[in-house]
Amino acid sequence: MAPLIWLVTGTTSGIGKALIEHIVSRGDKVIASGRNIEARLGPLKSESLALLELDITAGRSNIAAAVAQAWSIFGHIDILLNNAGMSAMSSAEEASDEYISTMFNANLFGAMHVTTALLPYLRARGGGATIGFTSSSTAWTSLPFMSHYAASKAALSAYVEALHKEVSPLGIRCVAFECGGFPTHLGQPRESSSSSIAPPAFGSELYPAGLGALLSMFGSDPPRFMPGDLSKVAPRIVDVLKREGAAAGRPWAVRVVFGSDAHASIKQKCDEMLALLDRWKDVSYATDRDGYDHVTSSRYLETVSILEKE
Template identity: 70%
Template structure:
């Protein structure tokens, strides 16, 4: 089979760096994108490996131009992997506008812009696959990470709806809901970038005990809360996007969890949500019109299904 062509964002470290190296090892071609990508990955350039300077926090017009440039490198793109992201901890009350705007720009709006830019090309060729690195925090938000969790929850909801729109056109989407992995996700995106600084040490003192408790939990044994093995993520992603290995013979899934912590915490959350929904079911039904059957419309049920 001819090698597949990948465009991957956020490739200068962490999962993205590991991913592009594994893609090449599997015989495919990859366009690695990110900030200062030439400086950080220039030594890896080859006939199968191209670089694209791309800041996903740039405006939609610039991103559209960059994606067109990426498409022309190898003549087409089979797989887009939206991997860029950032994380930080800060109390919701103390978060400044720049902090919030940048969190959503990197984790949500940038992903949307890259996806919007590539869709006309994928629709024209009649096929494509789009993966996103999301987070189990979308399902299980922690205190002092409200904006990160909100950006990832919005991203995962976007992916699910997007998949339903695109699958009739031969384009599949998937959210990789990652748990704890030892990456540089919580660090500044570039030297001197203090936008994502977190904490409450010099802020509202009422939040210090809660913040300290959370940080203390993670600091007591950091690896206990990061069960993920970074070297195993890239092979799983490539298997899933290529429908090989662990994905062979399985139906496409729009949400896939990485890490036992992601699986177990989300399972707990869904069970708790169901329990609360049942406890308040009578209140939910009490707001219906008197003549309504309380049954879910079959067409609506099909439209919202992820299976």
């Protein structure tokens, strides 16, 4: 089979860098993108690995031009992985508009802009493509002092669900990878650029005890809170997007969880949410109009389902 062509964002460190090296090792070709990409990944360039300067916070027109350039490098793109993102800590009250805007541009709007820029090419080609997004277990389980990060990732995962329902009839599949703790540079501020403002360093003048308790928990045993292995997550992401290896023979999943910590915390959240739904069911039903039988349309439930039919 001919090698598949990948476009991956956020490849200068962490999961992204591990991914591009693994993709090439599997016989595919990859366009690795990021900021200051030539300076940071120049030695990795080869016939199978091209570099593309791309700041996903640079705005729609700049991103559209970069995506057009990416398409021309190998003639097409089979798999897009929106991996670029950022993380930082701040209390909800102390976060500035610049901090919030940077967070959502990096984690949500940038991925949206890259995706919408590429979709016309994928539709014109007739489908058969796959789009992945690196999300987070905090999309389900918000942590204090990470409200904006969690909100941006929750919005991203919700976007992926809806997008998949829209484009899957065209033969384009989408998936959000909801990762637990991995030893990456996500918590470090973005370096300065003309299109982004670095978030402040960790700290809180108004809630020092609360933030201190959270940092103390993570600092008490860092490996316990970051069980992920970058050398293991990259192969699993590629397996899912290519439907090979660990993903072979499984129905498509629009949300895939990585990490035992992510699995445990999301399962706890689902169990707790079911308990809350049961406790408050009478209040929920009490808002229906008089005479309604409280039976939800099966067509609606099928439309919002995230499970693929086997």
